[in-house]
Amino acid sequence: xENIILHNISKDFGTFRAVDGVNLTIKSGELFSFLGPSxxxxxxxxxxxxxxxxxxxxxxxxxxxxxxxxPPYKREVNTIFQNYSLFPHMTVFDxxxxxxxxxxxxxxxxxxxxxxxxxxxxxxxxxNKYPDQISGGQKQRIAIARALINKPRVLLLDEPLAALDLxxxxxxxxxxMDIHDAVGxxxxxxxxxxxxxxxxxxxxxxxxxGKIVQEGPPDDIYERPTSIFSAxxxxxxxxITGDVYxxxxxxxxxxxxxxxxxxxxxxxxxxxxxxxxxxxTLSLRPEKIAISRFKPRPQDDINIIKGxxxxxxxxxxxxxxxxxxxxxxxxxxxxxxxxxxDDKALDWEEEVWLFWHDTDTWLIxxxxxxxxxxxxxxxxxxLQRYVKRSKV
Amino acid sequence: MLxxxxxxxxxKKNLSSWLLSLPSMIWLAFFFLVPYLIVVFYSFLTQDIYxxxxxxxxxxxxxxxxxxxxxxxxxxxxxxxxxxxxxxxLGFPVAYYMARANDxxxxxxxxxxxxxxxxxLIIRIFSWRxxxxxxxxxxxxxxxxxxxxxxxxxxxxxxxxILVMVYVYLPYMILPLYxxxxxLDFTLLNAAMDLGANEIKSFFLITLPLAxxxxxxxxxxVFIPALGAYLIPQLVGNQQSLYIGQVxxxxxxxxxxxxxxxxxxxxxxxxMVAIMLLIIYAIYRHHLAKRSS
Amino acid sequence: xxxxxTKVYKGLNLTAFSLVMIFxxxxxxxxxxxxxxxxxxxxxWQGFTFKYYIQLFHNPAIGEAxxxxxLIAGLSTVISTTLGIxxxxxxxxxxxxxxKGLLALIYTPLVIPDILMGVSLALLFNFTRIxxxxxxxxxAHVTFCIxxxxxxxxxxxxxFDYSLVEAAADLGAxxxxxxxxxxxxxxxxxxxxxxxxAFTLSIDDFIITFFTSGRGFDTLPIYVEGTIxxxxxxxxxxxxTLMIGFTLFLVVITKRIRKILISAL
Numbered sequence: 046x047e048n049i050i051l052h053n054i055s056k057d058f059g060t061f062r063a064v065d066g067v068n069l070t071i072k073s074g075e076l077f078s079f080l081g082p083s084x085x086x087x088x089x090x091x092x093x094x095x096x097x098x099x100x101x102x103x104x105x106x107x108x109x110x111x112x113x114x115x116p117p118y119k120r121e122v123n124t125i126f127q128n129y130s131l132f133p134h135m136t137v138f139d140x141x142x143x144x145x146x147x148x149x150x151x152x153x154x155x156x157x158x159x160x161x162x163x164x165x166x167x168x169x170x171x172x173n174k175y176p177d178q179i180s181g182g183q184k185q186r187i188a189i190a191r192a193l194i195n196k197p198r199v200l201l202l203d204e205p206l207a208a209l210d211l212x213x214x215x216x217x218x219x220x221x222m223d224i225h226d227a228v229g230x231x232x233x234x235x236x237x238x239x240x241x242x243x244x245x246x247x248x249x250x251x252x253x254x255g256k257i258v259q260e261g262p263p264d265d266i267y268e269r270p271t272s273i274f275s276a277x278x279x280x281x282x283x284x285i286t287g288d289v290y291x292x293x294x295x296x297x298x299x300x301x302x303x304x305x306x307x308x309x310x311x312x313x314x315x316x317x318x319x320x321x322x323x324x325x326t327l328s329l330r331p332e333k334i335a336i337s338r339f340k341p342r343p344q345d346d347i348n349i350i351k352g353x354x355x356x357x358x359x360x361x362x363x364x365x366x367x368x369x370x371x372x373x374x375x376x377x378x379x380x381x382x383x384x385x386x387d388d389k390a391l392d393w394e395e396e397v398w399l400f401w402h403d404t405d406t407w408l409i410x411x412x413x414x415x416x417x418x419x420x421x422x423x424x425x426x427x428l429q430r431y432v433k434r435s436k437v
Numbered sequence: 438m439l440x441x442x443x444x445x446x447x448x449k450k451n452l453s454s455w456l457l458s459l460p461s462m463i464w465l466a467f468f469f470l471v472p473y474l475i476v477v478f479y480s481f482l483t484q485d486i487y488x489x490x491x492x493x494x495x496x497x498x499x500x501x502x503x504x505x506x507x508x509x510x511x512x513x514x515x516x517x518x519x520x521x522x523x524x525x526x527l528g529f530p531v532a533y534y535m536a537r538a539n540d541x542x543x544x545x546x547x548x549x550x551x552x553x554x555x556x557x558l559i560i561r562i563f564s565w566r567x568x569x570x571x572x573x574x575x576x577x578x579x580x581x582x583x584x585x586x587x588x589x590x591x592x593x594x595x596x597x598x599i600l601v602m603v604y605v606y607l608p609y610m611i612l613p614l615y616x617x618x619x620x621l622d623f624t625l626l627n628a629a630m631d632l633g634a635n636e637i638k639s640f641f642l643i644t645l646p647l648a649x650x651x652x653x654x655x656x657x658x659v660f661i662p663a664l665g666a667y668l669i670p671q672l673v674g675n676q677q678s679l680y681i682g683q684v685x686x687x688x689x690x691x692x693x694x695x696x697x698x699x700x701x702x703x704x705x706x707x708x709m710v711a712i713m714l715l716i717i718y719a720i721y722r723h724h725l726a727k728r729s730s
Numbered sequence: 731x732x733x734x735x736t737k738v739y740k741g742l743n744l745t746a747f748s749l750v751m752i753f754x755x756x757x758x759x760x761x762x763x764x765x766x767x768x769x770x771x772x773x774x775w776q777g778f779t780f781k782y783y784i785q786l787f788h789n790p791a792i793g794e795a796x797x798x799x800x801l802i803a804g805l806s807t808v809i810s811t812t813l814g815i816x817x818x819x820x821x822x823x824x825x826x827x828x829x830k831g832l833l834a835l836i837y838t839p840l841v842i843p844d845i846l847m848g849v850s851l852a853l854l855f856n857f858t859r860i861x862x863x864x865x866x867x868x869x870a871h872v873t874f875c876i877x878x879x880x881x882x883x884x885x886x887x888x889x890f891d892y893s894l895v896e897a898a899a900d901l902g903a904x905x906x907x908x909x910x911x912x913x914x915x916x917x918x919x920x921x922x923x924x925x926x927x928a929f930t931l932s933i934d935d936f937i938i939t940f941f942t943s944g945r946g947f948d949t950l951p952i953y954v955e956g957t958i959x960x961x962x963x964x965x966x967x968x969x970x971t972l973m974i975g976f977t978l979f980l981v982v983i984t985k986r987i988r989k990i991l992i993s994a995l
Contacts, residue, residue: 097627117630130628134646143642144632195632450823458820458832461813461876465835468873472850475857530746537743546747553754556977558934559951560970563958564757567764567967574760604753636739657841665843668936672958682845689852689941696853703849707842714841 047073047108047198049094049231054103055255056089063089065255067103071233072248073198076225078234080242080278081252087235090252091201094233095124107198118147123192124201128208129184131176137163137187138172144195162190165227182213189224199231206241218245239279243267251275267330269316269407276328276409283329283375285406287311289321296346296403299325303371311348312403319408326410332378333405336366337398338385349400354393366391368399375399480700487693497701506684506702513681514709516595516670517663520602521656524610527603528655532614533644536621547615554608562672565601566592569673593675601673602663609662610655617651618644649724653717661710681706758974765967782968792969795953802864802939802949803932806871811925813872814879815917818887821880839877847874848941855942862944870942871932878931879924886920 049071056064064086071077079087092098094105096117104113112120123144131140139146141162145155163169166186171179179187185205192200205221206214222245225232236242242249243263250260251274259266259275270276273284287301287309297319301309313327335341341349352375356367359382366377377399384390391397483494500506535546553561568574569592576588591597621644629639645652667682674680679687681702688699765783769776786792817836821829839847851870855862894916898908936951943952950973957966 095627095631097630116635117627118633118635122631124628124631126624126628128622128624130622130624132625132628132643143629143634147633147638191632447825451826454820454823454826455828456820457816458826458828461817461880462828462832462835464813464873465839465876468851468854468869469835469839469847472847472854475853476850479853479857527746527750530743531750534740534743534747537740549751550754552977553758555930556758557951557970557973559936559954560761560973561758563954563966563970564761566958568757568760604757607750607754661841661843665845667845668955672955682843685845685849686940689849696856699849700853703846707846710842 047231048106049199049233050106051090051094052104052106054090054093054100054105056086056093056098057101062255064093064100067255067257069250069257069260071231073231074229076222076232076234076245076247078236078242078246078249079252080236080239080249081258082278083237085252086255087237087252088203091124091203091233091235094199095122095201096120121195121198122201123195123197123199124203125185125188125192125205127204129176129188131184131187131191133176135175136172137168137174137176137179140176140187141190141194143191158194159190162194165193165224166190181209182217185209185217186220189221193224193228197230199233200228202232202234204236205234206236206238214241221245243279251278253278270328270409273326273328273409276407281331281376283331283334284409285311285327285329285373286324287327288324289319292319292321299327301373303373305371307371309350309370309373311350311406312346313348313406313408314404315408317408325408327406328409329375329401329406331365331376332363332380334375334377334399334401336368336377336379336383336391337400338383338391338395340398341400346403347400348403349398351396351398354391354395354397357391357393366397368397370399476700476703478700479696480704482697482700484695484697489696494697497697500698501701501705509679509681509684510705510709512595512678513664513666516599516602516666516680517660519599520606520663521610521659523599523603524607524659525652525656528607528610528614529648532611532618532651535611535615536618537623543619550608550611550615554612558605559668561605562601562669565597565604565673569597569600592673595674595678598666598670598674598680601669602666605669606659606663609658613654613658614648614651617648621647653721657714657717660713664710664713665706761967762971762974765971767967782965783972785965786968786972789965791948791953792950792965795948795950798864798947799933799949799951802867802871803929805868806875806932807925807928809868809872810875810879810928811921813876814883814924814928815921817876817880818883821884822887836877836880839874844874844935844937845941848938851938852941862942863947866942866944867939867947867949870938871935874935874938875928875931878927882924882927883917883920886917886923890916 051067051069051071054064054067055062067086067090079090081087089098093100093113096112096115096119100113104111106112107121112122132143135143138159141159142155145158150158159172160169163172166189168183168186168190171183171187176184176187188205189200202221206217209217218241221232234242234245246263248260248262249266251258251266253274259271263279266275267279270279270282276282276284285299285301287299289297290300290310291298292315296312296314299311299313301311303309319325340351341347343349350370352368352370354366355369355374356365358365358367363378363380364382366379368375368377382390479489480497481493481495483490483492483496531550535543535550538546566573570576571588571590571592573592575591576585579585580588625643625647626639629643630636634642665682666680667686670680670683671686685699685702685706688695688702766778766780767775768779768781817832820826821832823829847870851866851873852862854860855866860866890913894912895908898912903911934951935949936955939949939952940955943949948956950969954966954969
């Protein structure tokens, strides 16, 4: 098996450390994504695997071969560039044939292989066109064909869908997965779009400030984030900070100040040992909260709190409510706009009940550096500020 | 079909275009086109001992092929080719370096190239005379270093002519090369290397073809003036090997003037330039046709 | 740090650039240094002097050549720029029937060696028995400057945002007001660039002036060439240094002009 192994990789640009001590194994045949905000080091990492940058420290292995110092043209790794980088002075055919021509393969072989590749990406009839005569999505396919014809062990994709519009992006995503299944080699995919990363990847690594914050399968990272950063970066969430009041066998009791001097008493499951009296932060995904005009029947394992609707955003597939509880704000996704038997939809400033099962919260962090006075709402500035102060 | 109102509008626009461009048209017709017609006319006249005689003859053209006039043409052509090739070889890495510099440095480098470019031509030639002359700086330095025991003749050689030609016309090559290389997407080179091409191959397969317009433009900008060079051969060359620009000038300036000969030589030079332009245009068209088919 | 081929490549380019810089500047620097050298021959430093600069200002021939040069440059700049503005505006209309013909007339002089324009104009003046002198030199200079001014101004107009004209019209401006208050100011950088280019080309020209000036009308390049041939070069050192200073003043000191010069190329 030819895994990609990143061993203690760091990269400095002058005094700026772009990648900071990354250790990672990407399994052969896997579709692996690096996900993170711009400047997090994901592209630098990719460029080091491709050979365009040399690591300041550490080594990169392909199988058991150390490839850290090989120039790009000696690596069995090919790249799909963000703007495709098709050669403008060559036809589609010549672009795809480029790698084989460099290797001086016989003409008939080149012709057969190019047509085979163009067929794979459904572009057989465009062979004689020039890059400026085809559309963005077609360029994308040609870039893929041009890379795959060299039979690389690993295909690197650097934000390959960033230049396409939304519909085409969704379509190409599915096609990329099909191509991955067809060729069976390792794909390493870099993106800042969590939706893309979640839907396409077997596993992914969330990166921030040159470090890997969390790695694992998409559902694992979504359901069980290990840091505030990954909880926020993948999907949206409500963060709840409070003090552990009492620890039971399978749940704990939490006292959360709501900012007005009152205390919310909440129950939550937990997956690692915590002691009474410590301050912890929980993540609660907005779609796990139910919202109602009527108070639900109390149950042992259900948290129920009362709040007031501050904002309603109708988003088609779901509606987002912002609900004020004391000085805290909860974001709630409800799959359809709630309309009750009295034929009235929930309205601004209406008092509502929020409730969720105590296993729906996920313990992220002990002893957070800050108490979040409200669950910060889609305010990137605030998020960034918090993320910078928190332990990575 | 245009409506009558639209036709009227068109006519008004055309009239103002005529009025605006007529002065330049008349000027260029009188002082650019007409003079060439006179040159053509004179090239078929007869030269007496002292002056032109208005009698048709092909004497001037006949003389070009019989009286040793081909040598200056050949010399000028050789000079132009040498100058273009050397300018290209020197200019390409320079333009490449400039194009890849960061934006702040780029402006400084551009200024450094432009200052000599905007300095008076005759002064630049003159400075080389000081540098190369028999008692000049270069000879002085070479003697101090003990490389030569007595001054050598560098000025007044064909080598000096090529050297100064390159010096004067290098910026004409660098600037168009720079402007194409600056627009070159350098990730294409990354892509080529990613696909297995080493530095040398990616240079020949990607950089060079994409810089071809700059190479054509720069080569033309150097080739054309080099072919008609007068001042540089006159000031740093010798009188044993004359370039065509010098020969034409002597025919006009030296008494007795020989207008038919000067005209015939000028038209032959013009013909050479036209052939050259056609060849380059054909190559260029071929290059474009391949892309737009 | 390892020496990768890419680094070698970069190093080579830097080396080439540095060598070319030395090549471009060494002769000019030597010229400047020697304009202060108190010696009749060139090699060897004999001490610092200003005397050639003083001689320069007491030489009436140089003074006259300088005035001639400036007069010709000034007049040919004004005429060729005016003609250039008009022609460029005329060429704006893509449906203009004579457009292709005019463009051909404008572009052809650029691809023909200067010397041929010199010969043909000299012959024209000879044929029509016009006495060579200031007027003929002026005609010649305007002729070779027009192509450049039209092209520079036209290239500016090509990037012109016509929605500005529509916006002005929408806000109630009349055509002549739109031209002088909207279009002309926006054309101005191009016009200045064209004028500067024409001025420099005129000052710089030797060969066409050589063919079209009669005895007794010298511009600076003509005067300098004559002096070099006669061998009295010491004041030329000083004159050249002043002219280089003038270029430096244009290119480096005045930042605005510098930007325009770059865009003119």
